Amino acid sequence: CRMIIRRAARFGSKIGLNEPFLARVAEVVIHNYGDFYPELVQNRSTILDNLTREEKRFQRTVEGGVAKLEHLLDRLQASGGTTLSGGQAFDLYATYGLPLEITRDIAREHNLDVDEAGFLAAMETHRTASGAGEAFGPMGGENVDVYRALLSNLSKSSALAEGEVAYDPYNTLEVEGPVLALLADGQPVTTAKPGDRVEVILAETCFYVESGGQVSDTGLIYSPEGWEIRVDDVRKPAAGVIVHSGEVVRGEPRVGDQAIARVDAQRRRDIMRNHTATHLLHAELRAVLGEHARQAGSLVAPDRLRFDFTHPEALTQEQIERIEAGVNRNILENYSLNIEVKPLQVAMGEGAMALFGEKYGENVRTIAIGEAEPFSYELCGGTHVRETGDIGVFIITSEGSAAAGVRRIEAVTGRKAFELIQRRFRALKETAAALATTPEDVPAKVQDLLDDLNAGRKQAGQMRRDLALHEFVRHLENVPGVAGVPVLTASLPGADADTLRQMADRFRQRYPSGVAVLASAGDGRPVVIAMVSEDLVKRGLHAGELVKFVAQPLGGGGGGKPTLAQAGGKDASRLDEALGSVAGWVKSKLGNE
Numbered sequence: 123c124r125m126i127i128r129r130a131a132r133f134g135s136k137i138g139l140n141e142p143f144l145a146r147v148a149e150v151v152i153h154n155y156g157d158f159y160p161e162l163v164q165n166r167s168t169i170l171d172n173l174t175r176e177e178k179r180f181q182r183t184v185e186g187g188v189a190k191l192e193h194l195l196d197r198l199q200a201s202g203g204t205t206l207s208g209g210q211a212f213d214l215y216a217t218y219g220l221p222l223e224i225t226r227d228i229a230r231e232h233n234l235d236v237d238e239a240g241f242l243a244a245m246e247t248h249r250t251a252s253g254a255g256e257a258f259g260p261m262g263g264e265n266v267d268v269y270r271a272l273l274s275n276l277s278k279s280s281a282l283a284e285g286e287v288a289y290d291p292y293n294t295l296e297v298e299g300p301v302l303a304l305l306a307d308g309q310p311v312t313t314a315k316p317g318d319r320v321e322v323i324l325a326e327t328c329f330y331v332e333s334g335g336q337v338s339d340t341g342l343i344y345s346p347e348g349w350e351i352r353v354d355d356v357r358k359p360a361a362g363v364i365v366h367s368g369e370v371v372r373g374e375p376r377v378g379d380q381a382i383a384r385v386d387a388q389r390r391r392d393i394m395r396n397h398t399a400t401h402l403l404h405a406e407l408r409a410v411l412g413e414h415a416r417q418a419g420s421l422v423a424p425d426r427l428r429f430d431f432t433h434p435e436a437l438t439q440e441q442i443e444r445i446e447a448g449v450n451r452n453i454l455e456n457y458s459l460n461i462e463v464k465p466l467q468v469a470m471g472e473g474a475m476a477l478f479g480e481k482y483g484e485n486v487r488t489i490a491i492g493e494a495e496p497f498s499y500e501l502c503g504g505t506h507v508r509e510t511g512d513i514g515v516f517i518i519t520s521e522g523s524a525a526a527g528v529r530r531i532e533a534v535t536g537r538k539a540f541e542l543i544q545r546r547f548r549a550l551k552e553t554a555a556a557l558a559t560t561p562e563d564v565p566a567k568v569q570d571l572l573d574d575l576n577a578g579r580k581q582a583g584q585m586r587r588d589l590a591l592h593e594f595v596r597h598l599e600n601v602p603g604v605a606g607v608p609v610l611t612a613s614l615p616g617a618d619a620d621t622l623r624q625m626a627d628r629f630r631q632r633y634p635s636g637v638a639v640l641a642s643a644g645d646g647r648p649v650v651i652a653m654v655s656e657d658l659v660k661r662g663l664h665a666g667e668l669v670k671f672v673a674q675p676l677g678g679g680g681g682g683k684p685t686l687a688q689a690g691g692k693d694a695s696r697l698d699e700a701l702g703s704v705a706g707w708v709k710s711k712l713g714n715e
Contacts, residue, residue, distance in 0.1 A: 126592065129227065131144065131177045142177040148169055148170055149170070152169070159627075164413060166411065169502050171434065172414075187214050190217075191220065194230060198234060198704075199234070205235045206229055209241075212244035213247075216248065221239065245398045260473070266307070268308060269667075273362050281325060282700045286361075286377070287323065287326065288361030288710070289326070289328035289364060290328060291328055291330040295328055295390065297326050297328050298382045301322060301323075303323040304317055304375070306319065307619075311374045314378060319369055320351065320370060320377075323364070323366075324343075327383060329341065329353065329356040329385055330390075331357060331364060334477075335400075337421075337422065338355055339389070339390055340386050341353050341383070341384050341385040341389075343366060343382070343383045345380060347380075349370065350371050351369065352367070352371050353367065353383075356506055367591050368592040391507075393422060393505065394505050394507045395535045396423065396427040397427075397505060398489075398512075398513055399461065399535045400417075400420055400429050401489060402453070402491065403427075403533065405450055407433075410445050418431055418432050418479070418525075423533075427533050428530060432528055432529075432674065445531075449516045449546050450515060453513045454511065456511035457509065459491055459510070460491075460496070461487065462487070462488050463486070466482050466485065468487050474486075474501050482503075486501045487502060488501055489501075498697065513535050514539060514540065515532060515536070517539045520532045531560050569672070581614075584618060585616075587616060587617060587618070587621050590614040590617035592614040593612070593614055594625045594640070597612045598628070604712075605712040605713060607636060608637070609636065609637045610636070610638040612640055613643070613697055613698065613701060617642040618644060618649070619642075620642070625651075626653040630653060635657050635658060636655055638651075639653075640653075641701060647691065647692065648678070650673060650676070650690070651669075651688055652668045652688075652689075653670065653685065654668065659685060661711075662711050663711055668707060668708075670700070672700045673689035673701070675693070675699055676696055
């Protein structure tokens, strides 16, 4: 969808449409098709806003990239070449965000080609170098023929009644049956020993396979024979094949042994709480933010949930609190979940929400939450609690940006939420005890302390400035001369840059012709102010040059006007050395007259 918008925006710019225009085109589409697709009318403002926002974002992003591409194509044509390298196309994408499709369109306008295979190779190299290629883990693609051959052999031997591993993660947490196959390093084996990493194929499984954002189950496969495999992943490397991956922790499993596969029940319950909570969250986001807030990704793990949704801006604290309160209200109502399998067209006709871009079969599993009129109705193959009260409590832990136009909420439920409440309440009680107040009065007490602290800091700062001013007055009474010119150098702890400038002005009033270099080292980082009178500027002195010279041993730099300049540094330990060099600098400058 975003690519269609971007290509349309670019082609529009070629015919002189340099301002966002797609919203006006969309207005016509909504007018013509709104009666047939009422959601266009319902989401009109969101559609128009998102179109305009994406156009503007694309114009900002690719402006430099198109100019760079035009330059590369001109050079390519001048050299007699016909194909832009994949590496160059990827650099445009990585540096300027210029998509391959746009690069290809522009190249074709010049009667040139793009090495798309080279582009994909460069992208894969980049992903591998950045570690992104490792994030997905082994998917079995390199051994897919091995799994297909196993499936074929097991089907022919009638070990698999339906020609595939029976999959039911919904009705039980334990199944029993023979070990049909063992694999190690992607190859079939007949036995394994403790410490081996293996994959186990059974005739049926109740272990959930990662899908729709929900992580896979973990658990045990063990046998009365005395062996045990700790399962840490479940995956589907080929159609009809489900493998349980794990480590042999005891005994020696063999193909043909009778085995029991048991899901980690507590972990599964934690996952179920989080998954149902994402449905409640999705419904509440739409209720609070508007119908445009739709799921754009999720993670359902045992210890947390992450939910991405379409929304153009950060949520306010008030919105976050309303959403959190709404989800917990629906938890406390203890609604039963109505889970049914029905034809896709029937479910869609009833208003069930489907994920954009997700592929669904002829029959789908639907999850409805609510009483007479469900407030949440989605297509979902994940595992869920029976009643919303089983979730316990829902706490939002963070809200932030996931991508352009997509926000992300992270949250915890159930046991993890209770642990978080305990930790936070314990910290609150300890803070209240330390402040000698009640938990309810901690915010007011903290504010009072902050007010006192700020007042104390202001008072201390004023005292330091007063002491620095007192020290400055003492120096002002005894200014040495260099080449007949009053030159004052002084380190004045406690003075900030503004105070040093005020002191420089007082020096100028006292000595209309002279040089002053005043410094301070608050927080260990020196600041230096240099002042040169107008007459000495005419004689070749320059405050900017002087302050740069003084800042060199301090590991810093600076600059400014001929009469007043400022510098900073990193090494306050050399401040006396730096100030001691001023007299020599002035003498060298005036001695050349």
